[in-house]
Amino acid sequence: MRIKYRQTVIVILGVQTMLICYHMLLSSENSLAKRMHLNSKSLDIFLPQSQSSKMTKKVNQTNTLQLMKEIHVTNGDCINIMYPAELLKEESWRRVDEKENAFVFSAYIVEQSGKIKVVGASTRSIAKIFCQYWHLMPANDTIIMHEKPANIHVLPESHGKKYSGSVFICPGVPSNTHYISLVTSQCQVPLHLLKVKNGRAPQKYQRKFTVCLKPLHFRYGRAYELVEWIEFNKMLGAEKIIVYNYSIAMNTDQVLNNYVEEDIVEVVQWDLPIKSYTWPKTSDTVDIHSIGMIPMLQDCLYRNRAHSEFVINVDVDEFIIPHSDNASTWSELFTQLPSEYDTYIFRNTFFRKEWTSYINQFRNKIIAQKFNIISLQYFEHEDVIFPARSRSKYFTRTIKEDKSLMIHEVSGSRSYTVPVELGLLHHYRNWQNYKDTSRRIVDKTVLIKYGEKTNHRVQKRWEKARKCKTGYASFKNNFGEAVRI
Numbered sequence: 075m076r077i078k079y080r081q082t083v084i085v086i087l088g089v090q091t092m093l094i095c096y097h098m099l100l101s102s103e104n105s106l107a108k109r110m111h112l113n114s115k116s117l118d119i120f121l122p123q124s125q126s127s128k129m130t131k132k133v134n135q136t137n138t139l140q141l142m143k144e145i146h147v148t149n150g151d152c153i154n155i156m157y158p159a160e161l162l163k164e165e166s167w168r169r170v171d172e173k174e175n176a177f178v179f180s181a182y183i184v185e186q187s188g189k190i191k192v193v194g195a196s197t198r199s200i201a202k203i204f205c206q207y208w209h210l211m212p213a214n215d216t217i218i219m220h221e222k223p224a225n226i227h228v229l230p231e232s233h234g235k236k237y238s239g240s241v242f243i244c245p246g247v248p249s250n251t252h253y254i255s256l257v258t259s260q261c262q263v264p265l266h267l268l269k270v271k272n273g274r275a276p277q278k279y280q281r282k283f284t285v286c287l288k289p290l291h292f293r294y295g296r297a298y299e300l301v302e303w304i305e306f307n308k309m310l311g312a313e314k315i316i317v318y319n320y321s322i323a324m325n326t327d328q329v330l331n332n333y334v335e336e337d338i339v340e341v342v343q344w345d346l347p348i349k350s351y352t353w354p355k356t357s358d359t360v361d362i363h364s365i366g367m368i369p370m371l372q373d374c375l376y377r378n379r380a381h382s383e384f385v386i387n388v389d390v391d392e393f394i395i396p397h398s399d400n401a402s403t404w405s406e407l408f409t410q411l412p413s414e415y416d417t418y419i420f421r422n423t424f425f426r427k428e429w430t431s432y433i434n435q436f437r438n439k440i441i442a443q444k445f446n447i448i449s450l451q452y453f454e455h456e457d458v459i460f461p462a463r464s465r466s467k468y469f470t471r472t473i474k475e476d477k478s479l480m481i482h483e484v485s486g487s488r489s490y491t492v493p494v495e496l497g498l499l500h501h502y503r504n505w506q507n508y509k510d511t512s513r514r515i516v517d518k519t520v521l522i523k524y525g526e527k528t529n530h531r532v533q534k535r536w537e538k539a540r541k542c543k544t545g546y547a548s549f550k551n552n553f554g555e556a557v558r559i
């Protein structure tokens with residue numbers, strides 16, 4: 075009997091202990107949640123998930139979201155409208171309306187008056203858009219929201235597609251705006267929240283040249299090409315390179331991560347929700363031109379406006395090359411150009427990759443072959459040099475925000491066409507026209523000015539990235555002609 079009695083007592087005490095621990099746990103969570111609700115500095119609901127994740131992991135996610143949903147506007151317009159904190163997330167494309175007539179990606183404050191430009195895409199049927207400005211005061215848990223109509227600037231170069239690149243212009247408001255959302259009717263609960271970033275021109279720039287790269291796509295895996303492009307542009311004068319990623323292969327991701335760690339490259343995830351090009355190609359309708367390159371260019375402008383004097387638009391198979399004898403960098407080239415222009419346009423010529431490589435023996439050519447350095451294997455271009463605004467690319471000043479970056483020119487900008495004897499856009503492309511007998515021009519500018527440095531920089535980079543695959547296969551001795559896979 076004594077043994078059974080002792081066993082019963084032990085069981086009862088164990089159950090009591092479990093109940094006490096469970097009660098303490100609930101009290102602790104409720105107390106923490108209550109403290110966080112009362113003090114928004116603790117419950118970081120006013121910040122994007124990347125900044126608040128460490129805190130919210132300590133609290134039951136369901137309870138945290140419930141607290142978020144209970145917060146409403148206390149001052150300004152649309153009193154009592156819910157503050158949708160659960161919509162805060164990392165930079166990404168978001169819907170404006172249920173019918174998907176418009177999408178938005180990023181927002182930048184561009185004037186001291188508070189004017190904000192929101193980068194996105196829209197159909198022609200979009201009629202009215204309202205800007206909701208969210209101003210958060212953590213000290214007293216106050217949320218102020220103002221609402222004003224937006225101006226919609228639908229950009230050209232849609233190429234007949236369903237969606238065009240668009241900039242939604244939100245007039246300024248007196249208070250500081252932390253987040254902004256766009257809606258199609260007044261006092262509507264939004265489908266997104268965008269963090270408002272600084273896009274104001276500074277008194278002094280951190281850097282002179284920033285290069286922005288068209289969204290990489292089709293599971294881009296030609297890492298050898300990307301390494302050459304980055305190293306060459308650094309040599310020419312790029313201080314920062316912004317790479318937009320729509321779809322890349324693992325080897326490219328590894329290479330880019332190395333550059334990101336060194337603060338040379340910034341990767342922007344371009345999770346475009348609109349139907350674009352696919353690989354392998356399908357018969358599906360393409361609803362936006364060139365993977366949304368037009369809105370990408372606007373984001374490039376505003377993203378760098380607070381940091382860089384110029385932004386440069388070139389693709390991964392293009393290089394803007396100084397051609398004058400006494401200029402090897404873009405800074406040296408600019409000393410030979412008039413300074414009063416906003417945009418400098420460089421004319422294009424094609425270096426044809428399907429033509430038999432121009433045989434030219436030079437020191438360390440074997441390295442150029444080993445790493446498949448394109449600019450050191452093709453030295454013949456077409457006789458044609460395209461006129462400005464036809465396949466051309468450009469440098470443009472960031473200080474003037476009221477302009478639109480197009481693929482081959484900048485509208486609303488005073489432009490200067492750089493003479494070809496001073497600078498030229500080298501464009502390396504295979505047109506697969508192997509029977510072409512048109513006149514060829516031999517141009518060894520890249521070899522003479524940059525050959526040794528390019529070889530050295532590319533080789534050094536691949537030594538740092540030994541574990542990364544280049545994206546092409548080579549012969550067993552590693553010194554034969556590279557064969558792409």
